[in-house]
Amino acid sequence: MSGGRRTQIDIIYDMLRAIQDKGGRIKPTHLLYKSNLSHKRMTFYLDDLKLRKLVSEEQKDDHSFITITDMGNEFLANYRRIKDLTDAFGL
Amino acid sequence: MPVIIYSHDWFNGIDSLFEIFTVLVSLAIASVGYKAYRLTREKRHAYFSLAFALISLSFLSKILAELLVRYELSQKIIQMANIYHIGGGGFLAYMGFMFAGLLTLLILSLRIHDPKIVILMILFLGVFEYFSYTYLFGIFPLISLFMLGIITSSYYKNYSEKKLVTPLLTWLSFFLFTASQLFFMLATVDSKWYVVAHLIQLVAFCGLLYLLIRVLRK
Numbered sequence: 001m002s003g004g005r006r007t008q009i010d011i012i013y014d015m016l017r018a019i020q021d022k023g024g025r026i027k028p029t030h031l032l033y034k035s036n037l038s039h040k041r042m043t044f045y046l047d048d049l050k051l052r053k054l055v056s057e058e059q060k061d062d063h064s065f066i067t068i069t070d071m072g073n074e075f076l077a078n079y080r081r082i083k084d085l086t087d088a089f090g091l
Numbered sequence: 092m093p094v095i096i097y098s099h100d101w102f103n104g105i106d107s108l109f110e111i112f113t114v115l116v117s118l119a120i121a122s123v124g125y126k127a128y129r130l131t132r133e134k135r136h137a138y139f140s141l142a143f144a145l146i147s148l149s150f151l152s153k154i155l156a157e158l159l160v161r162y163e164l165s166q167k168i169i170q171m172a173n174i175y176h177i178g179g180g181g182f183l184a185y186m187g188f189m190f191a192g193l194l195t196l197l198i199l200s201l202r203i204h205d206p207k208i209v210i211l212m213i214l215f216l217g218v219f220e221y222f223s224y225t226y227l228f229g230i231f232p233l234i235s236l237f238m239l240g241i242i243t244s245s246y247y248k249n250y251s252e253k254k255l256v257t258p259l260l261t262w263l264s265f266f267l268f269t270a271s272q273l274f275f276m277l278a279t280v281d282s283k284w285y286v287v288a289h290l291i292q293l294v295a296f297c298g299l300l301y302l303l304i305r306v307l308r309k
Binding site for chain 1: 123124126127130131132133135136139199200245246248249253255257258260261302305306307309
């Protein structure tokens with residue numbers, strides 16, 4: 001997770017990375033734990049991620065899973081570059 | 092202030108080629124900064140992009156002004172005493188855009204949020220530009236040296252906190268960019284320093300290009 005006070009973009013990154021770290025698919029309860037957010041806030045951000053088509057939700061064997069999409073993976077790659085640029089110039 | 096009359100004859104044109112490279116590198120950094128802004132919608136990325144776009148515009152103005160002066164000189168239309176008036180607009184734009192770009196980087200580096208301080212800094216730079224253009228071109232590299240020195244020291248602080256390769260590259264590149272201003276000042280005494288200044292500035296922007304490639308290859 002990112003250190004210090006997280007911006008909206010940091011939270012989105014942390015959530016997507018948590019999904020990616022779990023092989024691209026995660027249960028909502030695990031995501032809640034990994035993203036370090038309240039249930040209300042996680043639902044808010046999850047809806048936003050779905051709206052941006054960065055993740056999708058699917059049902060399997062009566063369980064719900066959050067899956068990262070190709071756009072989500074691309075977002076993570078772009079975010080890492082931006083993070084590197086931000087670190088380089090201390091922005 | 093790197094002015095054409097300080098240059099060796101054999102170096103005329105080569106300096107413009109070096110500066111075209113700095114324009115392209117600055118534009119590339121501005122473009123990456125803009126992409127960062129589009130993704131994050133954070134103002135700091137927009138200002139970062141703006142700073143490098145202004146630096147790029149600054150070098151472009153200088154290249155165009157020097158081209159004009161060289162053309163006029165080759166046609167023997169003007170006397171050396173009138174050289175500033177021929178390329179004057181371009182040199183004025185060069186100084187203005189450079190001051191604006193460096194000021195934006197300075198505000199970002201020092202995390203200045205108070206608009207009153209920013210307005211005051213703009214006013215001071217306006218006065219400095221007036222004096223640089225009207226009386227003494229040597230003032231420009233002195234002010235640039237001072238501004239770049241502060242920016243470089245904040246980049247050193249950033250590197251010492253993070254201990255990563257990319258902040259180190261930023262610091263070293265800006266250190267060289269700052270040093271080049273010192274040699275541009277010395278160019279008023281001996282034209283060989285003009286060549287040295289340009290070479291150091293070129294290496295500085297090579298460092299920034301390498302930094303950008305490292306970031307984009309991730």
